[in-house]
Amino acid sequence: MTNRIRLGMVGGGNDAFIGAVHRIAARLDDRYELVAGALSSTPEKARASGAALGLPRVYDDFKQMAIREARRKDGIEAVAIVTPNHMHFAAAREFLKRDIHVICDKPLTSTMADARKLATAVEASNALFVLTHNYTGYPMVRHAREMIAAGDIGKIRVVQVEYPQDWLTTAQDFKQAEWRTDPARSGAGGSTGDIGTHAHNLARFVTGLEVASLAADLDAFVPGRPVDDNGHVMLRFHGGAKGMLWCSQVAPGNENALRIRVYGETGGLEWAQEDPNALWHTPFGEPKRVITRNGAGAGDAAARLSRVPPGHPEGYLEGFANIYSEAADAIVAQRDGQPPASDVTYPTLDDGLRGMHFIDACVRSSARNAAWVTLPD
Known part of the structure; x- marks a missing residue:
């Protein structure tokens, strides 16, 4: 597929459970290509995790990543944020203000104050905001x-x-x-x-x-x-x-x-x-x-x-992947200047x-x- 969505990731280093889940979900239906990451709170761990995952571009922190990726013609179109809750707002804000779509782990933030500020950032951005309440998938x-x-x-x-x-x-x-x-x-x-x-x-x-x-x-x-x-x-x-x-x-x-x-x-x-x-x-x-x-x-x-006939189990990873695929449908529709299909459903800022x-x-x-x-x- 030549039309994959270029994806970045904040948090989710190679020893983080939820980061691995998001990476599997993003690639299960071949809709995304992970090309960049700021994968840990320390530069050393971020570089080690990026190298272990074979990422083309590895950054020391998410702000550096947002700035540099926004300047590239082949920069990321979406970012997955899989940090602890208190980092969701700060990371999401940097990408939203550069109109990079955000796919964020739940809950929305760690405080109501940050949730309100994030809502303002989403409203001011042309980017989509997706919250991974995966059980809806x-x-x-x-x-x-x-x-x-x-x-x-x-x-x-x-x-x-x-x-x-x-x-x-x-x-x-x-x-x-x-x-x-x-x-x-x-x-x-x-x-x-x-x-x-x-x-x-x-x-x-x-x-x-x-x-x-x-x-x-x-x-x-x-x-x-x-x-x-x-x-x-x-x-x-x-x-x-x-x-x-x-x-x-x-x-x-x-x-x-x-x-x-x-x-x-x-x-x-x-x-x-x-x-x-x-x-x-x-x-x-x-x-x-x-x-x-x-x-x-x-x-x-x-x-x-x-994805498969009845009797073959589908579960947690496939449900997570369905949220990523629904998000991909919406991102591609926006890329093409079209509204998404009416049955495309994913958790939003309001859910958060x-x-x-x-x-x-x-x-x-x-x-x-x-x-x-x-x-x-």
Whole structure:
């Protein structure tokens, strides 16, 4: 393919888990070519990582990279930002003001102040901003969204969403825990910011509903931990639906158990990330039935994101790659001076801002003994 999007990366050195995931996602459908990077917080590590990955151009820092790439005729068209949360805004701003498209890991930033400044930078730029809430890229999540929009379960009454993990059950000190449990780098929310935002975003994406208010009870069960590692959140949605969200990183026996259940007036839907190719549908009064990815009953929204026949598993990496491919469609359309196709869907700045308001509301509610807090419309 000669029309690949020239991609850069900030953060995600060769020893970083999420950087490798983004690189795999970007190349899975052959839509991007990684040509430049500022891959670490120190010049020495950045150069070593760039050399290990065989990048043509390696920079000591992201500002230097943004300036030099913007001047090149063959400079990057998009950049993936995969740093700890507190660096998202500063890095994104440098590329946005040079009209380089930004694909940013979630959550949007570490603070509401930075989120608002980033929103201003996005609005002032001609570049696209994509947030990698990757679970929205799963085919059966798209199918569930399509079914709800079509009224297949009637008006929604109840939304139950959860994301439990167990990897922070103890105070064990290792690299990923170091910054994710540091509020100066992760933000005020611990599990709420890291995985609660995924659950919140999934609920919004699948149902099309927005949270009007919430009441949150957050805990740091591990002694001395400065951010929450468990959260119970009651939700009230615009339109009258009610919900509950549970996020935890201290739930032994759970790895990445993201799960959503939606109940309407005429039926229910259930999807679990650890069994991602199956969507359970129960029309009221009828037997429970399963719809499989690319199988009988799966709709167009799921089919356009599926790569292989039914029965061959697709999951985390493919879901991530679908976000990159949707972003590629939008970038190529803008390159050609055209709007993207109507079915191109990816998380945006608005999704990021709503995620930040969710974290902020949870922290404020919990500080007030789980008082109800209203979220912005």
